[in-house]
Structure formats: C-alpha cells, structure tokens
Amino acid sequence: MKKILEVRGLSRIHGPGCPLCFENTGADAETNVCASCGSVVAAQDVSLDLHQGEILGIVGESGSGKSTVVKTLFFDAEPSAGEARFFDGDQQLDLFSLNAARQRWLRNHRFGMVYQNPNLGLNFNVSAGGNIAERLLMSDVANYARIRQRARDLLTRTEVLGERMDESPRRFSGGMQQRVQIAKALATRPPLLLLDEVTTGLDLSVQARILDLILEIQHELNTAMIVVTHDLGVIRLLAGRTLVMKYGQVIESGLTDQVLEDPQHAYTQRLVASAL
Amino acid sequence: MNPGYELPVDDVNYNFAFLDEFAKREIRRNILKAISIPGYQTPYASREMPMGRGFGTGGLQLTLSLLGAGDTLKVIDQGADDSVNAVNLRQFVELTCPGANTTERAVEANIIQSRHRIPEDKLTADQILVLQVPTPDPLTIVEPSEARRKIMHGEGDYAPLLTRLYEDIVQFDEIAISNRYPTRLNGHYVIDSSPIPRFDVPKMHQSAALILLGAGRERKIYAVPPFTDAVPLAFEDVAFRTEAFLDSKGNRRQCDRCTSVTSYLDEIIHPDGSRHWQCSDTGYCNDRCVQRQNAECEEARS
Numbered sequence: 264m265k266k267i268l269e270v271r272g273l274s275r276i277h278g279p280g281c282p283l284c285f286e287n288t289g290a291d292a293e294t295n296v297c298a299s300c301g302s303v304v305a306a307q308d309v310s311l312d313l314h315q316g317e318i319l320g321i322v323g324e325s326g327s328g329k330s331t332v333v334k335t336l337f338f339d340a341e342p343s344a345g346e347a348r349f350f351d352g353d354q355q356l357d358l359f360s361l362n363a364a365r366q367r368w369l370r371n372h373r374f375g376m377v378y379q380n381p382n383l384g385l386n387f388n389v390s391a392g393g394n395i396a397e398r399l400l401m402s403d404v405a406n407y408a409r410i411r412q413r414a415r416d417l418l419t420r421t422e423v424l425g426e427r428m429d430e431s432p433r434r435f436s437g438g439m440q441q442r443v444q445i446a447k448a449l450a451t452r453p454p455l456l457l458l459d460e461v462t463t464g465l466d467l468s469v470q471a472r473i474l475d476l477i478l479e480i481q482h483e484l485n486t487a488m489i490v491v492t493h494d495l496g497v498i499r500l501l502a503g504r505t506l507v508m509k510y511g512q513v514i515e516s517g518l519t520d521q522v523l524e525d526p527q528h529a530y531t532q533r534l535v536a537s538a539l
Numbered sequence: 540m541n542p543g544y545e546l547p548v549d550d551v552n553y554n555f556a557f558l559d560e561f562a563k564r565e566i567r568r569n570i571l572k573a574i575s576i577p578g579y580q581t582p583y584a585s586r587e588m589p590m591g592r593g594f595g596t597g598g599l600q601l602t603l604s605l606l607g608a609g610d611t612l613k614v615i616d617q618g619a620d621d622s623v624n625a626v627n628l629r630q631f632v633e634l635t636c637p638g639a640n641t642t643e644r645a646v647e648a649n650i651i652q653s654r655h656r657i658p659e660d661k662l663t664a665d666q667i668l669v670l671q672v673p674t675p676d677p678l679t680i681v682e683p684s685e686a687r688r689k690i691m692h693g694e695g696d697y698a699p700l701l702t703r704l705y706e707d708i709v710q711f712d713e714i715a716i717s718n719r720y721p722t723r724l725n726g727h728y729v730i731d732s733s734p735i736p737r738f739d740v741p742k743m744h745q746s747a748a749l750i751l752l753g754a755g756r757e758r759k760i761y762a763v764p765p766f767t768d769a770v771p772l773a774f775e776d777v778a779f780r781t782e783a784f785l786d787s788k789g790n791r792r793q794c795d796r797c798t799s800v801t802s803y804l805d806e807i808i809h810p811d812g813s814r815h816w817q818c819s820d821t822g823y824c825n826d827r828c829v830q831r832q833n834a835e836c837e838e839a840r841s
C-alpha cells in the first residue's frame with residue numbers, strides 16, 4: 264500500500280517550554296502542565312503513518328491533544344517540534360518546512376478538513392454553493408458553469424437538496440451544515456481528509472447517515488482519512504487502525520479491533536469498559 | 540470656499556502648494572514605490588489638509604506634490620468641473636499654487652484629478668490621472684483584518700473576492716458591482732479601482748497616462764503604471780461587461796446635448812417627469828457642442 268503521510272515526533276507546547284517539559288507531563292504524570300515551567304504540552308512526540316484509502320482513528324478524552332495533531336497537519340496551528348512528510352505523487356514534501364504560500368496551496372489542493380463546529384469550516388455570509396465555489400476557486404478553477412455543476416453534484420452526493428444550494432448554510436440544520444462541510448472538503452478530490460469530531464452534537468440517526476456517507480466516500484474515492492473523535496462507536500465503525508491519546512501522548516496504537524477487544528494500557532481498558 | 544476669500548496676511552507665507560517640501564518629497568517617493576510595484580498599496584503619512592477627510596484629501600496631496608509652476612490642472616467630480624467639490628479643490632490649488640494653471644478641458648491638462656470618472660478623451664503619455672479613493676483595499680468586503688488582507692494580497696489569494704462574483708451571478712444572473720470593480724494589475728495585485736463605474740475600467744488597461752490612486756483617510760497610495768495590464772476579475776465563461784445604456788428597443792442611448800453614443804451617460808429626470816440622458820463628462824460634452832456649433836445644444840444647456 265502506498266504511504267500518504269508520515270508524522271514523526273510531532274509536539275506542540277504552549278508557553279516557554281523547558282527541557283523537563285516532556286518528563287513532567289503525559290499519561291504517567293497525569294497532567295498537561297509542566298511543573299517546572301508552567302507550559303502546557305498539548306501534544307508530545309506523536310508519530311503516525313497513514314496509507315492510501317485508509318482511515319486512521321485518534322481517540323481520547325478532551326484535552327488529550329487529538330485535535331492539536333490534525334490542526335498542525337492542516338496548518339491551523341504551528342508545531343513546536345517534529346516533522347511530517349506528505350507523499351504527493353512521486354514527490355515528498357516536508358510539511359512544516361514549506362513556506363506559507365506552499366502550505367496554503369497544499370491546504371487548498373490536497374487536504375480537506377471537516378471541523379466539529381461548522382462555523383470554522385463554512386463561510387455563513389455566502390450560500391452553500393458559494394462555499395464550495397470558494398474552495399474550487401482557491402484551487403484555480405475559474406469556469407462558472409463548471410463550478411456550479413460540481414457544487415450541485417457534490418451537494419447532491421452529500422444529500423443536501425440541490426434546490427437549497429443557493430441558500431445560506433445559516434438556515435440549515437446542524438446535520439446539513441456538516442454535510443455541506445464535507446462536500447466543501449471533497450470539492451477538490453483531496454487525497455487526505457481530516458475529520459475533527461464530525462458527529463459530535465448530532466442526534467443518532469443523523470450521525471449514522473454522516474458516518475455512512477464518510478464510508479461511502481472512502482470506498483468511492485479511496486481517500487485517506489484521519490478521524491478524531493472521543494466516541495468509540497465512531498472509531499469501531501470507521502477506523503481500520505486507531506491511536507489512543509492521553510495528556511498529549513500516544514499511549515496505545517494498533518488495529519482497531521485489537522485495541523478495542525484487547526486493550527493493553529490501563530486507560531484504554533477503562534475507556535473501553537466505560538463505553539461498552 | 541468663498542471665491543472672494545483671501546488668506547489672512549499672517550498665513551500668506553504658506554509654502555508653494557500648501558504642503559511643506561518634506562511632505563511633498565515623501566509623497567513623491569511613495570509614488571515611485573507604487574509605480575514600481577503595480578497595484579501595491581504603499582502606506583504614507585497622510586497630512587492634515589484644510590478640508591475633511593473623504594473630500595479628496597488623498598488625491599489632493601498627490602496633486603499638490605506633483606504640481607509645479609507652468610503645469611495645468613483639471614479637477615473632476617462626478618464627471619463635472621462645476622460640482623462643489625471640484626470647484627473647491629480647483630480654487631484651493633489656484634490659491635496655493637501661484638503659476639499653475641487650471642482648465643476644464645482634459646486635452647489641455649497635464650495633471651487631472653478626478654473622482655468617479657476617467658475622462659472620455661483618450662489620455663496621453665504626457666498626462667497623469669490622479670484618482671481619489673475612499674477604500675483602497677478591495678478585500679475589505681471579505682476580510683476585516685488588515686493583517687490578514689496583507690497576507691492574502693501577498694499570496695495572490697483572491698478566491699473570496701471571486702466567490703463574491705459567483706454569488707452575484709447566482710442571485711442576479713450577472714456581476715452586480717457597479718463601481719469600484721476589482722481589477723488585477725500586471726497579473727498579480729488586485730486593486731480597488733476607486734469609485735469609477737465599470738464603464739471606465741477598460742480605460743485603465745494599457746493606459747498611456749500614469750494613473751495614481753490616493754486614499755487620504757486610509758493613508759495609501761497605489762498606481763497603474765503606463766502600459767500595464769489591468770484586467771477586471773471575471774470567470775472564464777462569464778465575461779466582464781460594461782454599462783450598455785440601451786433603451787427599450789435595444790438601441791444605444793445618445794447624449795441629449797452632444798449626441799455622443801460612446802460616452803458614459805447620466806440619467807436626468809426633468810420636473811415634468813421625463814427622462815433624459817446626458818454625458819457625465821461635461822468637459823467632453825462641451826467640446827463636442829462647440830465643434831458641432833449646435834444651436835440646440837446651447838438651448839439644452841440653459
């Protein structure tokens with residue numbers, strides 16, 4: 264299988280940072296805050312691999328650093344240390360050493376992101392179709408008829424009524440807003456999709472339909488995805504492999520079935536026991 | 540300004556062109572920078588002028604820093620030479636720039652300060668057009684933070700502006716921006732073309748005259764250098780188009796006074812409710828009337 268993404272030693276520290284930060288924090292220390300310098304370690308030494316068409320789950324409680332990881336990969340936040348390689352065709356790109364313009368290009372052309380809160384991913388001042396148009400325009404499509412057709416196709420695909428594509432997403436329900444976000448993320452057929460708590464706050468039937476949609480997209484387009492969630496049900500349904508994070512550290516990783524059926528770390532055991 | 544007004548005796552010693560030499564030099568330096576980077580908004584120290592910001596202080600400072608004895612200035616407001624703002628600015632220049640001439644004919648002037656219009660007469664390489672700009676940044680409508688707008692300009696990230704055009708076409712079947720049309724210069728920076736109508740935007744493309752744009756309140760100077768590409772933003776399949784001035788039968792309307800069918804027309808509603816169309820550029824219209832020695836024309840004017 265072709266590798267898409269390789270992350271090594273990714274860390275993010277809020278604050279001055281000191282040599283003792285990593286020792287003083289993490290799952291064993293049971294805290295995020297470094298005792299000697301007061302910095303908050305959001306993620307420490309996270310490594311992961313992602314292959315084409317694979318869904319990788321990241322699970323953990325709030326504050327465990329799972330969102331931080333995807334945010335740094337989407338350039339929404341800067342990492343303090345570590346590197347990430349993105350394999351684009353026969354090119355290898357070192358994500359964090361690229362300049363701002365190249366990072367923006369990658370964001371627009373190769374990555375897609377779906378946020379938990381549609382406010383972050385959508386522009387409510389333009390219509391649902393306009394949101395998709397914006398993303399297409401960012402990736403240098405300048406033909407109105409083609410943009411319009413593609414927006415209509417995508418919204419139909421994600422079960423947003425085509426007749427409502429010219430309405431502001433402000434007037435949509437939460438589930439529909441989330442589907443518009445997914446359509447927007449898919450507009451450029453990105454090889455890598457980052458999903459940050461996409462189903463949180465939605466009711467169960469809507470959740471189920473969005474999860475179905477994500478699975479269908481993965482089968483259709485062979486998109487690699489990183490799914491961040493605190494919901495073990497979502498992980499069980501979607502992810503082939505899973506990372507479990509706590510206090511910024513990856514404490515367990517492996518095949519999802521293995522992690523859920525035979526958890527090794529005490530925290531994972533508690534997590535699985537409480538969820539099932 | 541009161542035409543009989545004279546400067547108090549103590550104030551007669553104002554420097555030529557009101558601004559001190561250091562101020563004028565700073566503005567000229569910024570003009571050079573603006574010309575070197577077509578479309579880049581060069582910040583400058585906009586001086587206090589003896590008139591409110593928003594009355595053309597940006598354009599006036601450019602004009603004053605360029606004007607010397609022997610130069611000829613034309614001031615336009617809404618296309619006309621005799622509207623209040625144009626008269627005030629012209630009198631201010633007459634008062635503070637002894638030796639500089641003023642005119643109402645675009646062909647005679649070598650510096651033309653304007654708001655809302657680019658003259659109908661084709662400008663030449665010997666002329667400089669100064670435009671007054673209220674909002675220099677076209678991205679203001681999509682991004683409130685100036686810091687982020689600067690990054691967007693630097694990276695050529697104009698997708699949000701194009702999204703605006705997309706929304707217009709969805710709603711109105713055409714791009715509904717009437718003035719201040721976003722225009723890309725030399726393949727990179729997109730400028731706000733000041734409040735000129737869409738009709739005038741093509742005149743910026745490969746213009747022989749230097750076009751300077753000054754915003755007094757926002758403290759920015761930018762320029763369309765001579766013979767530079769100025770391309771209005773549009774889609775591949777939805778082209779930019781100018782105002783057509785067609786009547787109900789689809790014919791091009793003509794000016795009531797000078798019968799021009801190529802100029803930008805103002806709609807005038809007479810007290811009896813009838814609608815009339817007349818050139819917005821009064822200097823051009825008057826010239827044509829004189830050429831045609833049209834008696835009717837004189838009638839219409841009175």
